[in-house]
Amino acid sequence: FLAYAIQAATEDEPANDNLYLGIVLSAVVIITGCFSYFQEAKSSKIMESFKNMVPQQALVIREGEKMQINAEQVVAGDLVEVKGGDRIPADLRIISSHGCKVDNSSLTGESEPQTRSPDCTHDNPLETRNIAFFSTNCVE
Structure with missing residues (x-):
């Protein structure tokens, strides 16, 4: 778009090639961004489902007793x-x-x-x- 703006400012009848190129490149960037976003969102959902499928357990000794607990319940000490x-x-x-x-x-x-x-x-x-x-x- 910048090249087209410079060309339009310096010429009476500028060619539209740079304008078309800017439009196509902008469309490619937007489409690629959308695909990346949806792919990342899909991957995040899959990873979350894996985390939920197998809850992580931890073997801890708390107050002198050995017990199996969820990893989220591990505390200092x-x-x-x-x-x-x-x-x-x-x-x-x-x-x-x-x-x-x-x-x-x-x-x-x-x-x-x-x-x-x-x-x-x-x-x-x-x-x-x-x-x-x-x-x-x-x-x-």
């Missing part, structure tokens, strides 16, 4: 037991582990599982090895 293949139900501080490895690829993009241990290895909580983050997977 619960001791959470995580095994290989489990999804981490909340941000956790590791107090005991035996060869624990966590797949952080969904958060950091790292392809290799990261070792987790009770030792505080860094002042930054995002870098230390004694923290496991919500929605990552314990692989070992």
